[in-house]
Amino acid sequence: MSDALLKIEHLTRYFDVSKPWLNRVLEREEKQFLTAVADVSFEIKRGETFALVGESGSGKSTIAKMVVGLLGASEGTIEFDGHRMTGTAGAEMRDLRRRFQMIFQDPFASLNPRWRVGDIIAEPIHTFGLLKGADVTNRVGELLDTVGLSAKDAEKFPHEFSGGQRQRIAIARALSSKPEFIVCDEPTSALDVSVQAQILNLMKDLQDEMGLTYLFISHDLSVVRHMANRIGVLYLGRLVEVADGKRLFTDPQHPYTRMLLDAVPDLALSGRRRKPVEGEIPNPINPPPGCAFHPRCPLAMPRCKVEAPHRVDTATGYAACFALETQPA
């Protein structure tokens, strides 16, 4: 597909969690690695919202950080608009960096408390040398206006704003370098629902106006359903299923996706009987062999314990599960 803006192939990230050298020698222990992201591949098309969902420790944020270059990849490639990000440096990388931005989860930690809001928003403009002098102030005013604050707020400090307003400031900062692609790492999970609705609506409006592409990361399935065109489900750093937004909810393929959907509290009071969820996410340092989900899986077979499943194509994406291979389609 030629219209892919972001293309990720076989992305893997290990973290070295070994004890210090002396302890390893004395206690005769091997080096230990935690695999946060294992062989993840997906594409994001221009103008769409691709969401990654998963529970804590599934590698959502690690992928986000690798995509914007805050973390290096151990293996695999990230391609942004045809440019490989690994190996690119200097002026070319600088130009690429302008084109993607990030919105973080905690609006209390992501804004410098000693900077005025105007300076915070103007920083990317100065960094990339986009505008000079009075134009910067005007642009900051415009941006504040776009996100539903007033141009006068540029003089204030972050502590004068509520959580939702701070997240608006973070969005204005992300927009200031005129990016095409924004990575949103749990942008609303620190907010109350009524404020969350305001921010989600704002993000959708901005996408419509500016043709933005989002990588949207969240643990909240209902938020993801509301925002995303396509969804990837992560489990222990592995992408277990990718499907179109609505399809994932009406016709989940992977047993983990089904379990996750079953676990969401039911606001509609349909009185459906939930299947009880079993077990918890295992330790990522020693993940189960074969398919990482097999100890909790209702469909597990002997094969799942030894072999890692491959992708099986489904109606709108794919899922990695042996049970789907054997089932007649």
Add this chain to the structure above:
Amino acid sequence: MTEPLLSVRNLRVEFPTRRGILTAIDDVSFDIMPGEVLGVVGESGAGKSLTGAAIIGLLEPPGRIAGGEILLKGQRIDNLDAEAMRKIRGKRIGMVFQDPLTSLNPLYTVAQQLIETIRTHADISEAEARTRAVALLDRVGIPAAARRIDDYPHHFSGGMRQRVVIALALCAEPELVIADEPTTALDVSVQSQIIDLIKEICAERGAAVMLITHDMGVIAETADRVAVLYAGRLAEIGPVREVITAAEHPYTAGLMGSIPTLTQDNARLVQIPGAMPRLNAIPQGCAFNPRCERAFDRCFKDRPDPIDRGDGRKVACWLYDAAVAAGKEKVNV
């Protein structure tokens, strides 16, 4: 009608500060029947947790109960001295807090903490208490309870720790359990396990539950009745099904519309403009009036009291006042 297990009457909690008195809970009343699950929802700062803390006598100074009364089976508990309150806390009212890591002592094993609590409230030997503790851990779904009871809290995962906390809250067989955001720190798949557990165990023991949460989904799955708090005031209270499917207070209606669901398709979420007022800037009249689309003259002058709507529903909104309903007062909707 049976006597309510817990009755909160016109509760008022204040925080004196240098710049004047802040009223964090203002004239809140509700009952909890024996065996009932009452959900308490609201956004951050609405006074949910403070209500729980006031009931159990754990308000942090300078916060104080400035008015109203709290009755447990007809006996006033809001004016008890510290010693008498300690006998009720844990014994008759159990508590489950949000963060299972901070509500367990990291320096004691789970066995030590459970046995201490059991022996504080029941006059039994250590061996008996231990047997009871193992049975409890087993009941809350901790595998190999007899072996794991001697582990420290950090040996347990988040979900397992919350199970230990639930065991701790239940070990004196309380009549009421106050669960303050018991699943907020947990992942969804673990959250559903914990909700099911709380529901099951309380039903089994006939304990009533006051479930404090910001998550309407959790309330929908668990509670019998729900109380919606806004800026320290009761906005609406009633049976869960009615409140969720046909909210009457404009705030509850907005709140329900702002939650994305797994079944409905909306291009845009309903949004309530603005944010909840700070405690030092609660407007005159109804606290919700600056954000309310249906506010009219009276909302800016007088504060609405909860109006009885039948079937145990109460709504604090002038739209449901008799004079308005009869069309005597003009409302621009």
